[in-house]
Every structure is written in structure tokens, then in C-alpha cells.
Amino acid sequence: MGGFSAQDLTAIFVMQGFAGLSFFSVLLLMALGLAIIYGQMRVINMAHGEFMVIGAYATYLLTSALRHLPGGLDVSVFLAIPVAFLAAFVVGYFIEWLLIRHLYHRPLDTLLATWGLALIMQQGFRSAFGAREVSVPVPDWLRGSYRPTMMIDIPLNGLAIMLLTVLVTVAVWWFLYRSRWGLRVRCTTANREMSGAVGINTKRVDRMTFAIGCGIAGIAGAAFTTISSTGPTSGSLYIVDTFLVVVFGGAGSLVGTIASAFSIAQAQSIMEFFMGGSMAKVLTLLTVIGILLLRPEGLVASKVRR
Amino acid sequence: MLEVKDLRVSYGQSEVIHGIDFVTAKDETLAIMGRNGMGKTTLFKSLIGILPGSSGSIVLDGREVGNLPSHERVAAGLAYVPQGRMIFPNLTVMENIESGLETLKTSKVPDEIFDLFPVLREMRKRKGGNLSGGQQQQLAIARALVSEPKVLLLDEPTEGIQPSIIKDIAHTLNEIRRMKKIAIVVSEQVLSFTMAIADRLAVIEKGKIIHEEEGKSANQEKIASYLAV
Ligand SMILES: Nc1ncnc2c1ncn2[C@@H]1O[C@H](COP(=O)(O)OP(=O)(O)O)[C@@H](O)[C@H]1O
Ligand SMILES: [Mg+2]
Numbered sequence: 001m002g003g004f005s006a007q008d009l010t011a012i013f014v015m016q017g018f019a020g021l022s023f024f025s026v027l028l029l030m031a032l033g034l035a036i037i038y039g040q041m042r043v044i045n046m047a048h049g050e051f052m053v054i055g056a057y058a059t060y061l062l063t064s065a066l067r068h069l070p071g072g073l074d075v076s077v078f079l080a081i082p083v084a085f086l087a088a089f090v091v092g093y094f095i096e097w098l099l100i101r102h103l104y105h106r107p108l109d110t111l112l113a114t115w116g117l118a119l120i121m122q123q124g125f126r127s128a129f130g131a132r133e134v135s136v137p138v139p140d141w142l143r144g145s146y147r148p149t150m151m152i153d154i155p156l157n158g159l160a161i162m163l164l165t166v167l168v169t170v171a172v173w174w175f176l177y178r179s180r181w182g183l184r185v186r187c188t189t190a191n192r193e194m195s196g197a198v199g200i201n202t203k204r205v206d207r208m209t210f211a212i213g214c215g216i217a218g219i220a221g222a223a224f225t226t227i228s229s230t231g232p233t234s235g236s237l238y239i240v241d242t243f244l245v246v247v248f249g250g251a252g253s254l255v256g257t258i259a260s261a262f263s264i265a266q267a268q269s270i271m272e273f274f275m276g277g278s279m280a281k282v283l284t285l286l287t288v289i290g291i292l293l294l295r296p297e298g299l300v301a302s303k304v305r306r
Numbered sequence: 307m308l309e310v311k312d313l314r315v316s317y318g319q320s321e322v323i324h325g326i327d328f329v330t331a332k333d334e335t336l337a338i339m340g341r342n343g344m345g346k347t348t349l350f351k352s353l354i355g356i357l358p359g360s361s362g363s364i365v366l367d368g369r370e371v372g373n374l375p376s377h378e379r380v381a382a383g384l385a386y387v388p389q390g391r392m393i394f395p396n397l398t399v400m401e402n403i404e405s406g407l408e409t410l411k412t413s414k415v416p417d418e419i420f421d422l423f424p425v426l427r428e429m430r431k432r433k434g435g436n437l438s439g440g441q442q443q444q445l446a447i448a449r450a451l452v453s454e455p456k457v458l459l460l461d462e463p464t465e466g467i468q469p470s471i472i473k474d475i476a477h478t479l480n481e482i483r484r485m486k487k488i489a490i491v492v493s494e495q496v497l498s499f500t501m502a503i504a505d506r507l508a509v510i511e512k513g514k515i516i517h518e519e520e521g522k523s524a525n526q527e528k529i530a531s532y533l534a535v
Contacts, residue, residue, distance in 0.1 A: 196376030
């Protein structure tokens with residue numbers, strides 16, 4: 001890394017590291033939803049990125065409706081989260097009923113079907129919102145940046161996304177490990193037949209889980225609008241990285257998903273500065289493949305006897 | 307309480323249960339005896355709704371449950387302790403028991419469960435998968451029992467369990483019957499265990515019930531001859 005002084009390097013690491021944190025946040029939110037769905041139903045949801053886009057467009061619509069009211073922008077920032085969640089949740093609930101439930105136990109078919117669904121949804125977005133990207137205005141107080149030293153500049157919206165991600169992650173943890181719904185989800189994930197035989201309505205659990213996973217992708221979409229503009233295919237850019245996170249983290253492990261999202265986002269963001277985006281992606285992918293060869297179950301594997 | 311008529315169950319094209327009939331009354335324990343591969347597990351799985359029956363009827367307390375999904379059969383009053391116990395290994399003991407409360411209004415595990423299985427109280431924060439075989443069996447029975455069943459189904463509860471613990475399980479099952487006055491249907495290969503709990507014995511062979519008699523007066527030699535390989 002010739003040509004950089006130690007001070008330069010520190011600043012680069014901090015700032016790229018922070019850019020990585022925003023990326024990490026969106027990635028983690030996406031991966032949480034995907035991991036819950038995959039862990040529960042072994043469904044690989046290729047349309048997960050499109051559910052993120054639903055959240056992003058929902059945020060856009062909400063903001064467009066409120067921005068001309070006094071203080072509307074401030075309100076919409078907070079309203080966007082539940083609205084984005086709800087929009088993606090409702091669509092997810094419907095899609096599970098319409099499509100996914102007929103394809104359980106047929107992983108290849110679900111892969112194809114959800115991929116087709118992704119294309120249909122993308123076209124739907126194009127028809128509804130146009131091919132041009134839309135961007136969501138951010139209220140002034142989120143627009144500034146925090147400058148601890150002369151060389152380091154950390155955008156406030158990134159900090160806000162971080163905070164949101166922490167909150168959502170805690171909520172997901174609580175939902176999975178402390179609530180009655182979570183118990184049902186974990187039972188069904190562990191043993192579907194037996195869950196039915198102890199009285200759990202596993203089909204209802206499936207539908208709810210799928211919808212909640214989609215809803216979390218919707219929240220990711222709301223976060224996404226503050227770091228980038230939204231187009232019909234924005235979701236497909238994230239889906240590969242999200243899969244990487246889920247597989248690398250060890251499906252079904254919350255800690256693994258967090259650790260994996262963090263390392264992948266950071267590695268990419270920091271390498272990107274030195275060698276450009278595609279090279280950084282290739283290197284990340286190779287490293288992940290290498291680690292998976294050594295630990296096929298992912299970073300965090302369950303330690304209990306079966 | 308439970309009335310099974312002409313039940314037939316198949317795996318794909320091959321029929322394994324060839325028309326089984328039996329009745330159990332309230333406050334009665336029926337043991338279904340048979341060697342490995344005779345169809346006990348298949349029968350129990352179809353009773354709880356994991357495997358679909360191809361024909362016949364299952365009437366629980368006057369209500370046909372044969373075409374309901376598993377969870378509705380549990381709500382109707384069936385409870386199932388599978389062969390191999392099948393507790394949820396990654397869930398704590400407490401969570402395992404709570405999973406059985408699904409069909410009830412309450413979400414609190416009744417204290418009587420821990421009176422029946424004191425060891426589960428001590429272990430309630432441990433993961434189910436880290437319990438011994440005998441403890442897992444108690445856990446599986448507890449999980450089934452909290453749903454307040456009318457009929458308790460147990461598939462080979464003594465399989466892979468130490469003789470001293472087998473005695474405890476027999477004692478517990480008798481205790482459960484005394485307390486709850488429910489019907490118990492249990493499949494077994496161990497005759498001494500069955501004699502300690504059953505009011506009636508039925509022998510299953512190749513998917514049919516070929517012999518039935520009262521428990522107390524049962525001709526043990528005859529039953530043993532059916533069980534000999
Ligand atoms: N999943 C299955 N697919 C096909 N045949 C099976 C399956 N499970 C059991 N069988 C067959 O059904 C018969 C009864 O098996 P099972 O009900 O497990 O007997 P048991 O519990 O009395 O040992 C056996 O001949 C067995 O080979
Ligand atoms: Mg068996």
C-alpha cells in the first residue's frame with residue numbers, strides 16, 4: 001500500500017469501515033429475513049431483494065405524500081419503518097399463500113418459481129414507478145455528518161441506519177427466542193412433523209414466518225433509501241451478497257448471520273478502496289468459499305447432539 | 307374413548323397396515339405388542355396424522371378425527387410420544403414442555419408436571435438434546451401430557467432405556483392414569499413392562515391384530531411366543 005501515510009491509512013480504514021457499516025446494516029437486515037425463511041422452510045427466496053424494493057418504494061410513496069406538509073419529512077422518517085415492514089409483510093403473506101406453500105419440499109422448483117416471481121415483481125415496479133430511479137429526500141437533521149478529526153467524515157444517516165439495525169436485530173432476537181411465536185418457529189424449524197404432533201399449526205407458522213422475513217426485507221428497503229436511490233432492479237444487486245451472508249453465517253444462527261454480514265461488508269468496503277469493486281467481490285467470494293470448505297456448516301454451527 | 311375401525315395405511319404402493327380395529331375406553335391402558343417391523347410405528351403415526359390413512363376411521367370421543375391434520379387431532383384430545391422421543395434438541399427443557407401448550411389457552415406449565423417428573427424441574431434451563439435417554443423420554447411424555455389429552459399414545463417408550471428407568475416409566479404411566487383417568491395406548495416389545503401397566507393386550511403381526519386378551523389374566527407364554535424372533 002505504498003503512497004499512503006499511516007495517518008491516511010487510519011482515515012481510510014475508519015471511513016471505508018464506516019461506509020462498510022451502512023452496507024453491513026442493509027445486508028444484515030436482508031440476511032435476517034432470508035435466514036429466518038430459509039431456516040424455517042428451506043425455501044431459497046430469490047425474490048427477497050424485490051421485497052426490499054417494496055419497502056423502498058413504500059418509503060418513497062409515504063415521503064412523497066407527506067413531504068409538503070409542515071414537518072412531514074420528520075414524521076415520515078419514523079413512519080417509514082412500520083409502513084415499509086407492513087407493505088412487504090402483506091405482499092409476502094399473499095405470495096406464500098398463492099405460490100410458496102405449493103412448493104415446499106421441492107427446493108429446485110421454489111428456486112425457479114421465486115426467481116420468476118422476482119422478474120415479475122421487477123416488471124411490476126417498472127410499470128408502476130418507471131425505469132428511472134427515485135430518491136427519497138432526507139430531513140435536514142439526517143443530512144449532516146460527524147467529524148471527529150479533520151480527515152474523518154461520518155455521515156449521520158449512516159449512524160441512523162446503524163441504530164435502526166441494532167433495534168431490528170434485538171426485536172428479531174426477542175421474537176425468536178422470547179415470544180410464543182418464536183417458540184413455534186423454532187419447533188417447526190427443528191422438526192416439522194413433530195411440531196404438528198404436539199399441536200402446532202405448522203402451515204400458519206410457515207405463512208407468518210415467510211411474511212415476517214419479507215417484512216424485515218421491507219425495513220431493509222426503508223434503510224436503503226437513505227444511502228442510495230431506488231430503481232426496479234435495486235434488489236437484485238443485493239441478493240447475491242445476502243445469500244453469501246446467510247450461507248457463510250450458518251443458516252439458522254442469529255450470531256452467525258451478524259458476524260458474517262459484518263465481515264463480508266467490512267472486507268468488501270475496505271478492499272474496494274484499494275482494488276476496485278469487482279476485484280473486492282471476487283476476493284470476498286474466494287475467501288468465503290475457502291472458509292466454507294473448511295467449515296461446511298458455516299461460521300456458527302449448532303453444538304447440540306441430535 | 308378411541309375407536310379405530312378398519313384402518314389401512316400404505317407407503318406409496320405398499321400397504322403396511324391391513325385393516326386394524328380396536329377400541330380403548332376411558333381410564334384404560336391398551337398395549338399393542340409386536341416385533342420390529344410389524345407396523346406399530348406406522349399405526350401410531352397414522353393415528354396422530356403424520357401419515358395419512360388410506361381408508362378406515364378414527365373416532366375420538368365420538369368425533370371423527372381421521373381426516374384432520376395433526377395439530378387439530380391434538381386439539382381434539384390426542385397426544386403422541388413418538389418412538390425415539392423426538393424432543394426438540396436445541397430447545398430448553400422448559401421450552402420443550404411449553405411447545406405442548408399450543409392447543410390450550412394458558413401458556414403456563416402446570417406444577418403437577420414437575421411433581422410427576424421432578425428431574426425436569428432441575429433441568430428446565432438445559433437444552434433437551436443434552437439430557438440422557440431416560441430424561442428425554444420423561445420430557446417427551448411431559449410435553450404430550452400438558453396438552454391435557456383424552457388419549458395418550460406412546461410408541462415403544464422403553465426402547466433404548468435402562469431397566470431401572472423402565473420401572474420408573476411404568477410407575478409414572480400408572481400414576482398418570484390414576485390422576486387423569488385418560489386412555490393410554492402404548493406399543494411395546496418388553497412384556498414385563500406391559501404387564502405392569504396394561505389392562506388389555508393386543509398382538510400386532512404384519513399390520514394386523516391377530517390376538518387380544520385381558521392384561522391381568524394374560525397368557526404370558528403365548529404372548530412371548532409371538533414376540534420371539
Ligand atoms: N418410510 C417407510 N417407507 C416404506 N416402508 C416403510 C417405511 N417405514 C416403515 N416401513 C415398513 O413398514 C413396516 C412396518 O414398520 P414400522 O411401522 O416401523 O414397524 P414397527 O414400529 O413395528 O417396528 C416395515 O415392513 C417397514 O419396512
Ligand atoms: Mg417402531
